[in-house]
Amino acid sequence: MNIALELTQRKPYLWINPSKSDSIRLDMVNMLQAKEDWDAFASLLQELFGTPVIDSPLKSLSRVQMHHRGKHFLKEDAVLPVAGSIKARGGFFEVLYHAREIALHEGLVSREDSVRLLASQQEFFSKYALHVASTGNLGLSIGLMGRSLGFQVFVHMSSDAKEWKKERLRSRGAEVIEYDGDYSEAVIRGREEAAKDAKAYFVDDERSLRLFWGYSKAGYDLQAQLPDDISQERPLFVSIPCGVGGAPGGIAYALKAIYGNRVHIFFAEPIEAPAVLLGMATEKGEGIRVQDIGLTGKTLADGLAVGKPSEFVCRQMKEVLSGIYTVSDEALQAMQYLLYKEEGIKCEPSACAGVLLSDYMQTEEGRAYLQKEGVQEENIRYVYWATGGALVPEEIFSQQLEEGKKVLQERPDIFEVD
Ligand SMILES: Cc1ncc(COP(=O)(O)O)c(C=O)c1O
Missing domain, CATH: 3.40.50.1100 (Rossmann fold)
Known part of the structure; x- marks a missing residue:
């Protein structure tokens, strides 16, 4: 497989990570320390913003993605206190x-x-x-x-x-x-x-360990919201929008450390800016940029508009990540509209990238992955990470919804992936 050739076709694409390991042992010391530090910061957060905890609800989806088998949840970091994003x-x-x-x-x-x-x-x-x-x-x-x-x-x-x-x-x-x-x-x-x-x-978004361990507390937050019957037969499939890789990387690390083979984690990147996919698949890390293979790095998903990945994250994810899929801007617009219309959830375009994982599991590569892992789709608990949006000004949001509605009217099959 020539990854540059695949990516420059500019089509939605699912890359399965050949280096994922089933016997990986992750060190939890830094995660536990970060959790302890977060607890220590609670009183300061309370004093500054009137809330001791930076976490978001886990919402069970009632309409979006319900045509796929399995259970479907949204981790609503779009409404994360104060800053409204992951x-x-x-x-x-x-x-x-x-x-x-x-x-x-x-x-x-x-x-x-x-x-x-x-x-x-x-x-x-x-x-x-x-x-x-x-x-x-x-x-x-x-x-x-x-x-x-x-x-x-x-x-x-x-x-x-x-x-x-x-x-x-x-x-x-x-x-x-x-x-x-x-x-x-x-x-x-x-x-x-x-x-x-x-x-x-x-x-330093590309290199900071503090950012990374700060993000990792989300693993414990999610664990506290999920039932305790997650197993290899009834696993979690988590998808997280990815830019430079720090936020999804820190969360993926924590979830893998907590759940091991009971969790499968996928990142989602724009078709024009698959920085982490390119860095991981070529094993060149930060040594390659999407522009080097002729992609633009331009996308309306501003949070994901990154040409070069974090080297640190590419290394950390080598044995952790199940895969990465790429998404068109139009699919993000349509999903932004759908999430609001069907579920009343306000997301920015970047935040919608994760909500598409179950569509990609229907592809040949997706089905082969499920078969290899011995997972029945009806037993999957999908957690789509909705990473931002609460602070988008109403006027801009309404405009974005109009655009998303138009995309969906013109291309009702926009979410289908070959
Ligand atoms: C809404 C949103 N989602 C996801 C991400 C991706 O995070 P990272 O760049 O750490 O991969 C960003 C980054 O800014 C973002 O703003």
Whole structure:
């Protein structure tokens, strides 16, 4: 199989990971530590935002995907408190962790003090800067949390970032620096800028372990919402939209560590920006960009508009991931409309990519995977990760719905995959 040839056909495609291992043993120490840290941050979150926990409901779908066998759930990170996207799981964690570290280092608080005290130290934190590169939602998360603690915040935005996300950040006092280039360029420039200032800290979406372990708490969150009868015969099939790979990677790692062979995890990427698929399938990691094989990296799924994957995530996922599928922009638009019309759920286009997994399991590759794993489709519990959307302004959302409705009227078979 020539992966570049497959991907440049620009058709929905399911890649099954040949390196997935059935005997993988994952280390849970970092995950458990992150969970403990999240628990410690609860009082500070309560003080700042009136909520101690950053988690979302698990909703049982009543109409969408119900024509497929199995049970269908939506993990609603679209309504995650404060920042309304999956990126808050890692982004908030890293900012809170960093704030606590500086405060301890500078003797502002001691280890015995509650971190709640940090909620009223804006003057202290105003001497420090946070930098982040973002396609939008990570920037929003770092910006909202960083500014509420009092940090100076600089968000380096790629050309794909949506205007309303930049506006919201500016209104909270963050500085938005815009680049003509794609996300990888914004990361490089952000790293460089942060390196010039001794009191600046760069939140590195491609390389940060703190982000990764921050995301991983979602594994425990989901476990707490699921019945305890998940087994190899009645497994979980989880699908998560993927950009650079950090958020889905951290969650996939945790779910695999918790459920082992009882979970099958798939990522979903845009047809024009399958960065992690290309990096993993070629085993070149960050050494290859989608532009190198003639794809554009352009998609209306702004959160997934990434040309080069996280090397770290590609390595971590090598034996963990079951596969990755690619989705057209039109299918995302149609699914955005359908989710709202049928289930009353507001998602942004990126967030809809995960909701298509059961369609891909009907393909030849999907069926072969089920057979190899010995799974009957009617026994599957699908969990589609709906990764963002609550903060999309109403006017923009209505416009997007109109476009999605039109796609569905013109192409009622849009979700079918050969
Ligand atoms: C809504 C949404 N979903 C999924 C992702 C993918 O996360 P990652 O880039 O960590 O793979 C993003 C990234 O910004 C996003 O905004």
